[in-house]
Amino acid sequence: MEVIAIDLGSNTLRVVKYSCNNKEILSEYEKIVRTADSITKNGLIDESAQDRIIMGLKEAKEFINFNNSKLKAVTTEAMRVAKNSLEVLKKIKDETGVEFEIITPQQEALYTLKAVLNRLHLLKKDIKNFVLVDIGGGSTELTFYVDGKVYTKSFSLGIVTVANMANSLEDIDRILDIKMDEVRDYVKEYIKYNLTFVATAGTPTTIAAMKLGFTYETYNAKAINGIELSIDELDFYLKKLLSMSKEDREKTVGVGRDDLIVAGILIFKRIYLTLNMDKSIIIDDGLREGVALSLCSI
Numbered sequence: 150m151e152v153i154a155i156d157l158g159s160n161t162l163r164v165v166k167y168s169c170n171n172k173e174i175l176s177e178y179e180k181i182v183r184t185a186d187s188i189t190k191n192g193l194i195d196e197s198a199q200d201r202i203i204m205g206l207k208e209a210k211e212f213i214n215f216n217n218s219k220l221k222a223v224t225t226e227a228m229r230v231a232k233n234s235l236e237v238l239k240k241i242k243d244e245t246g247v248e249f250e251i252i253t254p255q256q257e258a259l260y261t262l263k264a265v266l267n268r269l270h271l272l273k274k275d276i277k278n279f280v281l282v283d284i285g286g287g288s289t290e291l292t293f294y295v296d297g298k299v300y301t302k303s304f305s306l307g308i309v310t311v312a313n314m315a316n317s318l319e320d321i322d323r324i325l326d327i328k329m330d331e332v333r334d335y336v337k338e339y340i341k342y343n344l345t346f347v348a349t350a351g352t353p354t355t356i357a358a359m360k361l362g363f364t365y366e367t368y369n370a371k372a373i374n375g376i377e378l379s380i381d382e383l384d385f386y387l388k389k390l391l392s393m394s395k396e397d398r399e400k401t402v403g404v405g406r407d408d409l410i411v412a413g414i415l416i417f418k419r420i421y422l423t424l425n426m427d428k429s430i431i432i433d434d435g436l437r438e439g440v441a442l443s444l445c446s447i
Contacts, residue, residue, distance in 0.1 A: 151175065153215060154440035155206075155222035157249060159185035159286025160309050160409060161351060162205040163437045166213050169445035174438075176213045180205035181405045185227035185287045185309040192232045199237055206245040219447075221440050224249045225257050226287030226307060254303030258283070258290040260439030262299065265349060267442060268434040272375045276430075279345040280336075282420055283435065284308060284352050284413055289420075291332065293339045302335050304328070308352060312412040321415050329419050336423055346421070346429040352413030353378065355402050357431040359386050365403035370433040379428045380421040387414045 150169040155162070164178040182202045187195040228234040228251045242248045252260075261283050269276055281292040287307035293300040306328050315321045357376045358368050390398055390411060398407040421427065 150445065151218045152441050152444040153213065153218045153220040154437045154444060155209075155220070155247065155249075156435070156437035156440065157182075157184065157202060157222065157224040157228070158436070159183075159188075159225065159227040159288070159307055160406075161286065162202060162209070163435075164209045164213060165437045165441055166218065167438070167441040167445070178205075178209040178212050180208065181403060183286075183309060183405060184224075185307065186313065188227055188231060188287065189310050189313045192230070194227060194231045194233055194237045199240060203241060203244050206241070206247050210245070219444050220247075221444055222247050222249045223252045223257075223260075223436065223440055225252065225436070226254075226285060226303075226305075227309075229254075230287070254288065254290060255301060257436060258292045258301040258303065259299070260443065261290065261349060261436050262292050262294065262301075262439070263442055264434040264436070264439035265347060265432050266294075267438070268374055268432050269347075274375065274430070276345045276347070278342050279347045280339065280424060282346070282348045282353075282417075282429075284348070284350045284416055284420075286310070286409070289332075289416065291335065291420075293342075293344070295339065295342055295344075300339065304332055304335075306332070306416060308409045308413040308416065311416065312409050315412070318411070318415070321412055325415060325419050329423060332420070333423050340424060344424075344426075346424060346426040347432060348378075348417070348429045349432045349435045351406070352410055352417050353429065353431045354433050355406075355410050356383065356386050356414065356417075359389070359401060364401055365406075366400075373431055373433045376431045377428050378431055380418060380426070383414050383418045383421070387411065390414075 166175040283290045286309040289306040
């Protein structure tokens with residue numbers, strides 16, 4: 150059986166076609182659509198973002214054969230909070246035939262956890278207790294997996310929303326000074342456990358890619374999975390990005406992502422400090438893979 154999972158995030162549209170029998174990705178598509186670009190200004194998904202999403206889905210359909218495959222499309226924080234999300238999703242369905250389900254933060258975290266657990270198993274990493282951090286465009290989920298039990302919480306802390314509220318690195322730091330208080334209150338109950346720090350989503354995987362010498366175009370998920378990143382490496386690659394020309398930054402991290410990845414690195418570093426961790430394991434698999442795996446088990 151082949152399934153298709155679509156994740157429309159606050160920044161990125163990600164599509165995967167997955168073989169349930171062979172347990173492998175058959176084809177995939179990704180496009181920066183910046184769904185949440187205008188959320189902080191007016192609470193709406195603006196028309197330009199809608200056009201990017203629709204164009205992305207049409208491109209995905211040209212690249213991936215959607216026929217004869219079970220399909221599930223989910224969307225997250227931007228659509229959860231946008232005042233016009235229902236009319237936007239209707240427009241997307243009318244123009245592309247793809248019907249999205251707005252999932253809760255808890256569903257998002259559990260799908261992502263499912264994908265990460267599967268990848269850790271494939272990597273033969275026997276990790277009993279870990280904290281999983283998923284830094285998204287509009288929100289960040291922290292999930293504690295302790296003795297087989299799951300504790301998760303979502304925070305309104307995303308790379309698109311934070312970047313759009315700030316005009317400088319100093320602005321981002323001031324925003325994070327406020328927003329991280331809630332995260333610190335949440336994690337203090339769990340950091341007493343001997344935990345491994347696992348991270349997924351665009352910021353961690355992009356920095357891991359830089360470490361391995363990949364650009365946005367040459368990105369290789371298989372090489373990324375299982376790579377470790379130290380907190381010192383975040384500082385190193387942030388300085389490297391800031392020293393590049395805009396053209397070189399976009400070549401490295403992708404067009405339309407250069408300002409977002411900078412915000413993402415600063416968020417990522419704050420999470421290291423809050424968890425009192427100095428290294429993390431990076432996993433490429435996330436929400437779309439978790440949705441695909443769930444479709445396979447239906």
